[in-house]
Amino acid sequence: KVLQLFRLLQINNGVFVKLNAASWPMLRIIEPYIAYGYPNLKSVRELIYKRGYGKVSKQRIPLTDNSIIEGALGEQGIICVEDLIHEIYTCGPNFKAASNFLWPFK
DSSP states (O other): OHHHHTTOOSTTOBOOOOOOTTHHHHHHHTGGGOOOOOOOHHHHHHHHHHHOEEEETTEEEEOOSHHHHHHHHGGGTOOSHHHHHHHHHHTOTTHHHHHHHBOOBO
């Protein structure tokens, strides 16, 4: 059930999760089944550019154009891929919206 909360539904999937008081005990429960850590900027950039897909009206859309990101996250001030990378890497105020927009990495 905890894996479903983290959107880890298949083997070899990956997601970005903000570490806080609520997520830490859940990570401890599923620790034998996952690998976790703090990503560096290069890893975040490569994941989003090479394997990044967005969730647009419940469909998996490849991030080929900034207009896809702007249409979904424009009201949060995220208008391009670099804004999305910055928001994920720095765990900014719109991290939850940015992380939910990204489809789990396969």
